[in-house]
Amino acid sequence: MTKPVFLLVASFPDSLIKFRGPLIEALLAAGCHVHVAVPGLDPHSDIATRLSALGVQAYDIPLQRTGMNPLKDLSALFALRKLMRQIRVDYVLSYTIKPVIYGSLAAWMAGVTNRFALITGLGYAFTGEATGLRKVLRVLIQQLYRFSLSRNRLVFFQNPDDESLFRQLKLLKPAIPSRVVNGSGVDVAEYAVLPLPEAPAFLLIARLLGDKGVREYAQAAALVKAQYPEAVFRLVGWIDDNPDAIRQQELDSWIAAGTLEFLGKLADVRPAIAESGVYVLPSYREGTPRTVLEAMAMGRAVITTDAPGCRETVVDGDNGYLVPVQDVNSLAEAMIRLIEQPEPVALMGARSRTIAEEKYDVHKVNAVMLREMKLT
Template sequence: MKAVLFANTDWYLYNFRRALARALQRAGYDVLLISPPGPYGEKLRGLGLRWEPLPMQRRSLNPLRELALLWHLVRLLRRERPALVHGFTIKCAVYGSLAARLAGIPARVNAVAGMGYVFTSSQLKARLLRPVVRGLLRLALGGRDARLILQNADDVELFRQAGLVDPAHVRLIRGSGVNCAQFAAISPQAPANGRPRMLLASRLLWDKGVAEYVDAIRQLRQQGRRFKALLAGTPDPGNPAAVPEATIRGWVDEGLLTWLGHVDDMAGLLGAVDIVVLPSYREGLPRTLVEAAACGLPLITTDVPGCREVVTDGIDGLLVPMGNSDALARAMARLQDDPAFARRLGDAARRKARAQFDERIVVERTMAVYTELCTTSQASVESSV
């Protein structure tokens, strides 16, 4: 049996889905990974996985270029004849599903991790695109041979209310999975000299709460608090909500924080910090929080879809209102002032990560969707003969 996994970056496939691809290989699948070109394609090939680059530009709105991409996908799928196509993120879900239908591929699986820029941004461009994307999603996600994987209960309800897909075809699988054993080896240390190291690690987008994090840091410094603030990640040039690099360098010059840029070794980074912060506006299920939880670190995040799947306020982390830098600053100060409370939160977070978010659980549940869908598709073919 052959499966095609389609994402909008090779980085995503390597960091979030390589465990799934390798598990599929072990189960006897012929797996093809496709994405726009990038440096992680060769890393995937180095793991013994098939990967092909696509002529895809994430921000493109050029109709001719988009039609060319769709036709490229149709020809690729007709050549490969997979049993199923699995698309990740909204654009890949739409294009992969449309191409699969045109190519006669029976089974379609789509994983939408959060609603993305079009649905979360208030910019005019996003608002204009919203009804178009809704229509395309209804077309792409429909049909008895399709399944939609969502990462949090809020998104399940949102899709139900919007009528974008038959609720019976939705499957809730929390996140892309984290190798908890890899991160469990990290033992959080007491902050040196009472100066905790606080970290925000994400794509540097405004809707990740970067501005709120910086404002909270500024407030705490004005209070005379001593701590180290870290920012990890890079601006995403493919996303209109990217934080300009000049703005980030301005914060560094102001002495507010240390910018680490892109970090490959997240386990090493998390082992060197004391508190992880993610004041995001909305998530599918944030991997950074799960990795930090697996390390036993205390978490501060926003009370929004996706984030509250990982954190229960006061039990395994702290929740603050979205867009509220004052509340964020108070939460950061609380964990600095009460290390014992912070440790209790971290211990509870580690237990939750192991029980709910380990990659073994995610891979098993995803493969169960494949089995269900391919069995259904085969039965449909046989009944029509």
């Protein structure tokens, strides 16, 4: 029996191993020939080497992750169609905005039978006030989603709010089925529970975007440190080429003031999580935040927002606290509560680990996806 050819279309090389590595391994175990298409993949990089070691063929595609040049996007569309025809693809799964749009259309144009999309979050165009560039982007992306998603057999979402919104906005036709999965999952075996630090220490890991709540984190940290100067607030991430990116001057000012300890972009976030007692993500909206799942797997209490994607990870008062979006005072109050009454931190962390094992184990998440794609 001929093995099915499966193509994964992504926008960022790092995500292939970090977020989709276990899925790739599950597809290989299910008997697929796995290929990946992604822009900016260095053939000599560690990612390319690791993909090759798995027996995965990788292709560099001319897709601009954040650009708005329609000619370049058309070039990516036709390059994907050509690739799909060339390797005779049977299954396509695309994730993140541009791969979903152009991967879905290319698969339809190439006559691929099994076309799937994974909505991992809504991004800059859907969050914040719809004015100026954001308003133009929102209208454009909604039209592109409406056209491209109708070409899929099934659309995966990472939280029920996103699924509901797409249905409400008619971005997804009633005839196209959808399925909510528990994020990208986390390999709980790779994220061991380690002892909590003695001093109060908080951590945020994120691309340095306004919509991730980075400014609220810095402002809340300043309020808390005014009362509890011994508290430590660490930030892991990098400045993204996104219209909503934090400015370098802002970051420098937080560091100079002693508000935040900036650790930069880390290939392995586990040491940073180990040095924190509480993980904080004040995001405005997520698919399902992978960093929260990693912190939960390592037995950390979580403070996050009562926002789509975030609220699914925390039971308020059980494994952490939920705070309103963009509410600096509530965020600071939740942090102070865990400084003044530190006993619940360990209990909340233990609950986080249990929830990660029961709900977010990557192998359970991937099993659902493979079953829905009729590969098991």
